[in-house]
Amino acid sequence: MSAEDTYYVPDQSKLPIFASIGLFLTVFGAANWLNGNDSGPTLLYCGGLLFAFVLWTWFATVIKENNAGMNNAQLKRSYVWAMGWFIFSEFMFFAAFFGALFYIRNFAMPWLSGTGDRAIETGTILWPGFENVWPVMTTPDMAANGASATTTGPDLNMSFAEAESIWNWLPFWNTAVLLTSSITVHFAHTAIKNNQRKPFNIWLGITVALGFIFLVLQVEEYIEAYQHMGLTLESGIYGSTFFMLTGFHGAHVTLGTLMLLVMWLRSILKGHFKPDDQFGFEAASWYWHFVDVVWLGLFIFVYILG
Amino acid sequence: MSAHHGPAKGITRWLYTTNHKDIGTLYLWFSFAMFLLGGAFALVIRAELFEPGLQIIEPEFFNQMTTMHGLIMVFGAVMPAFVGLANWMIPLMIGAPDMALPRMNNWSFWILPFAFTMLTSTLFMDGGAPNFGWTFYAPLSTTYAPPSVTFFIFAVHIMGASSIMGSINIIATILNLRAPGMTLMKMPLFVWTWLITAYLLIAVMPVLAGVVTMMLMDIHFSTSFFDAAGGGDPVLFQHVFWFFGHPEVYIMILPAFGVISAIIPTFARKPLFGYASMVYATSSIAFLSFIVWAHHMFTVGMPVAGELFFMYATMLIAVPTGVKVFNWVTTMFRGSITFETPMLFSVAFVILFTIGGFSGLMLAIAPADFQYHDTYFVVAHFHYVLVPGAIFSIIAAVYYWLPKWCGNMYNETMGKAHFWTAFVGLNLTFFPMHFSGLAGMPRRIPDYNMMFADWNMLSSIGAFFFGASQLLFLFNVIATIRNGRKASDQVWENPEGLEWTLPSPAPYHTFTAPPKIG
Ligand code: HEM
Ligand SMILES: [Cu+2]
Numbered sequence: 001m002s003a004e005d006t007y008y009v010p011d012q013s014k015l016p017i018f019a020s021i022g023l024f025l026t027v028f029g030a031a032n033w034l035n036g037n038d039s040g041p042t043l044l045y046c047g048g049l050l051f052a053f054v055l056w057t058w059f060a061t062v063i064k065e066n067n068a069g070m071n072n073a074q075l076k077r078s079y080v081w082a083m084g085w086f087i088f089s090e091f092m093f094f095a096a097f098f099g100a101l102f103y104i105r106n107f108a109m110p111w112l113s114g115t116g117d118r119a120i121e122t123g124t125i126l127w128p129g130f131e132n133v134w135p136v137m138t139t140p141d142m143a144a145n146g147a148s149a150t151t152t153g154p155d156l157n158m159s160f161a162e163a164e165s166i167w168n169w170l171p172f173w174n175t176a177v178l179l180t181s182s183i184t185v186h187f188a189h190t191a192i193k194n195n196q197r198k199p200f201n202i203w204l205g206i207t208v209a210l211g212f213i214f215l216v217l218q219v220e221e222y223i224e225a226y227q228h229m230g231l232t233l234e235s236g237i238y239g240s241t242f243f244m245l246t247g248f249h250g251a252h253v254t255l256g257t258l259m260l261l262v263m264w265l266r267s268i269l270k271g272h273f274k275p276d277d278q279f280g281f282e283a284a285s286w287y288w289h290f291v292d293v294v295w296l297g298l299f300i301f302v303y304i305l306g
Numbered sequence: 307m308s309a310h311h312g313p314a315k316g317i318t319r320w321l322y323t324t325n326h327k328d329i330g331t332l333y334l335w336f337s338f339a340m341f342l343l344g345g346a347f348a349l350v351i352r353a354e355l356f357e358p359g360l361q362i363i364e365p366e367f368f369n370q371m372t373t374m375h376g377l378i379m380v381f382g383a384v385m386p387a388f389v390g391l392a393n394w395m396i397p398l399m400i401g402a403p404d405m406a407l408p409r410m411n412n413w414s415f416w417i418l419p420f421a422f423t424m425l426t427s428t429l430f431m432d433g434g435a436p437n438f439g440w441t442f443y444a445p446l447s448t449t450y451a452p453p454s455v456t457f458f459i460f461a462v463h464i465m466g467a468s469s470i471m472g473s474i475n476i477i478a479t480i481l482n483l484r485a486p487g488m489t490l491m492k493m494p495l496f497v498w499t500w501l502i503t504a505y506l507l508i509a510v511m512p513v514l515a516g517v518v519t520m521m522l523m524d525i526h527f528s529t530s531f532f533d534a535a536g537g538g539d540p541v542l543f544q545h546v547f548w549f550f551g552h553p554e555v556y557i558m559i560l561p562a563f564g565v566i567s568a569i570i571p572t573f574a575r576k577p578l579f580g581y582a583s584m585v586y587a588t589s590s591i592a593f594l595s596f597i598v599w600a601h602h603m604f605t606v607g608m609p610v611a612g613e614l615f616f617m618y619a620t621m622l623i624a625v626p627t628g629v630k631v632f633n634w635v636t637t638m639f640r641g642s643i644t645f646e647t648p649m650l651f652s653v654a655f656v657i658l659f660t661i662g663g664f665s666g667l668m669l670a671i672a673p674a675d676f677q678y679h680d681t682y683f684v685v686a687h688f689h690y691v692l693v694p695g696a697i698f699s700i701i702a703a704v705y706y707w708l709p710k711w712c713g714n715m716y717n718e719t720m721g722k723a724h725f726w727t728a729f730v731g732l733n734l735t736f737f738p739m740h741f742s743g744l745a746g747m748p749r750r751i752p753d754y755n756m757m758f759a760d761w762n763m764l765s766s767i768g769a770f771f772f773g774a775s776q777l778l779f780l781f782n783v784i785a786t787i788r789n790g791r792k793a794s795d796q797v798w799e800n801p802e803g804l805e806w807t808l809p810s811p812a813p814y815h816t817f818t819a820p821p822k823i824g
Binding site for chain 2: 006007009010011012013014015016017019020021023024027028030031034035058074075077078079081082085086088089090091092093095096097099100103104107108109111112122126127136139140141149150151233234235236237238239240241243244
């Protein structure tokens with residue numbers, strides 16, 4: 001039977017067990033660190049390095065196998081399914097945080113302030129004076145306990161209403177950057193499908209640069225929040241939801257940018273990807289579109305309606 | 307080509323394997339080890355509850371035992387056992403050479419021993435193991451949690467990653483690796499139920515990851531998700547948790563439905579009644595399982611509209627579940643039935659799982675649940691769906707397919723002895739809990755009122771009996787593998803399915819070329 005019609009089942013592999021060890025050391029180190037044990041950071045770094053090394057080797061192996069013609073069309077479909085469902089799982093991860101934001105704004109806030117469907121007195125008895133205003137600048141603790149409150153709100157917030165004009169409102173520029181990058185990555189995709197290596201490299205390079213710019217702007221925004229707006233993880237539920245959503249999104253953009261960067265280097269240095277065989281790149285671009293869509297959700301629900 | 311190799315020698319066979327049968331075996335043994343560990347914790351609980359008053363352990367440790375028992379059984383015993391069965395059986399049932407992504411398959415498994423070692427090691431940490439119940443409600447699990455909660459959170463993260471990768475693999479295998487001619491509506495129900503379970507897993511494990519991440523942030527980075535002082539809400543925790551939690555209970559039962567749908571036709575010597583309706587019922591259950599979560603929260607203080615919605619939606623689930631029970635009973639109706647061990651466990655499944663379904667319906671009545679909630683009645687309910695439900699189906703599956711796996715037949719008398727001791731033990735343990743619960747005994751307490759003493763003593767005796775019965779299971783499996791009498795290729799009389807067209811034991815590599823499907 002030719003390689004074309006057998007599904008390639010790899011031989012024994014050392015990769016997964018070392019990936020498990022790397023992953024374990026990473027989280028075990030993180031847990032120790034957070035709990036204040038001295039061994040934490042070392043464990044975390046060792047685990048992270050091992051994990052990164054294993055992943056690198058793993059992807060290299062898969063690429064080698066593909067170039068050796070071991071992956072038939074059916075196996076490639078498995079990778080396609082896998083990436084698709086992985087993105088779906090990421091979608092659900094964000095859904096949990098968006099759901100939390102929705103619940104807080106539509107249920108918890110009214111009830112805490114003694115209004116809404118469950119207008120029983122708990123809110124008014126426990127947190128007298130708390131008003132349902134979003135973004136929460138005055139936390140229930142502040143409303144009830146005044147100066148002795150320990151959980152305090154931010155001084156300023158990130159919502160559109162606070163901005164002087166749209167042109168110096170950072171989230172607007174972030175949106176522009178990310179949306180553009182989704183278009184450029186699409187151009188790159190079209191280019192490689194038409195076997196145009198140079199436009200592919202250029203468009204992909206621009207995408208990576210835009211991803212990087214987004215991250216720089218995002219860091220800028222965080223510095224602004226922490227240093228000038230008194231907006232931190234600790235500033236009540238507004239700070240919690242703001243940083244959780246934007247933070248995890250930022251982490252995903254970082255990962256996506258790295259993925260695209262690797263694809264770019266693969267194309268530039270090794271001439272990888274063919275018009276009919278570029279799933280590595282395609283998967284990264286799907287991921288990129290996905291983080292873009294999540295950003296649109298953020299832009300609407302965290303910034304504009306925030 | 308690798309396809310013609312036999313297994314490697316020594317420990318590296320298991321560490322480096324990419325073979326779905328090896329990985330299935332690993333999952334199953336791991337799950338059994340966790341079953342014994344979780345069982346040991348349960349026996350500590352039952353020993354303390356043998357009589358009213360505090361005799362053996364401190365209340366603090368009691369809470370750690372209830373928590374660890376639940377976590378280990380759900381995430382360590384039941385879920386991995388079903389993944390093990392999926393690994394062994396799905397490629398054999400659909401005529402695939404292996405799982406779609408064999409290396410990732412190995413990774414999914416080997417995360418688990420690390421995750422559970424980390425989780426169990428919390429028992430030896432300062433402040434003890436997690437003590438907030440397997441549902442880890444905030445603020446018990448945040449403000450008032452022991453420091454070991456951090457390790458618990460990361461353990462949940464990596465076992466979630468394992469589940470997601472396992473599910474992706476299962477979906478890719480089923481959708482992409484079926485032999486030509488194996489159309490979706492020809493797939494065995496076990497494959498169907500796993501396809502849907504995998505979908506549920508990918509949809510809700512990330513939500514679980516989300517909720518533990520919010521806990522982590524509240525604990526270590528002073529966020530306010532579950533803290534009303536900052537504008538958050540502890541009830542938010544419950545919503546997010548049960549959005550994961552209710553589909554999770556179906557994750558633990560849908561593959562069981564698949565197993566039972568394979569076994570009953572074989573021993574009733576009739577094809578399964580209502581195959582298509584089984585597929586649709588499974589899909590409806592999966593869909594409904596996303597919109598009923600707040601039936602766990604009737605007493606938390608929801609708007610009346612919410613109580614009503616979740617009450618009726620929950621009751622709706624009884625309809626497709628009823629369809630399934632009807633189909634199993636109708637399959638048996640006028641069949642020429644024999645009661646080999648797998649069949650005994652399956653018949654018991656149908657009867658006892660239905661009891662659990664009925665107590666579920668009682669709990670679904672919101673005003674009634676105000677009385678039952680957090681009592682032993684709930685404990686009785688979920689143990690009836692999980693022990694003679696999930697666990698019995700796993701045991702039935704092992705007796706049913708073990709001859710195919712290892713090539714040897716188990717000893718029927720010993721199998722029946724295992725069944726009857728387990729059957730008596732579990733009913734003795736859990737049936738009285740209905741009564742103590744209805745009389746008002748709260749769950750998760752180390753001490754109780756004198757009036758509950760008799761039922762509790764019975765429960766404790768039953769629990770030790772059931773525990774001992776599982777040692778018989780271990781013995782049976784080992785004895786079969788080591789010196790059971792040789793099984794035929796078909797094993798049973800005219801069983802349906804591709805797996806029975808293979809030799810016993812199934813060769814290390816099977817269906818390297820896809821079989822012809824008639
Ligand atoms: C007809 C089907 C079912 C209905 C109507 C139903 C209903 C319910 C309700 C209303 C509760 C909450 C009781 C309370 O806390 O006051 C509950 C708890 C529970 N159910 Fe079910 N259920 C059904 C089937 C199942 C199945 C198939 C499983 C698992 C295999 C399951 C596992 C559980 C578990 C584990 C709990 C308790 C969780 C906890 O609080 O620790 N149920 N059920
Ligand atoms: Cu439920």
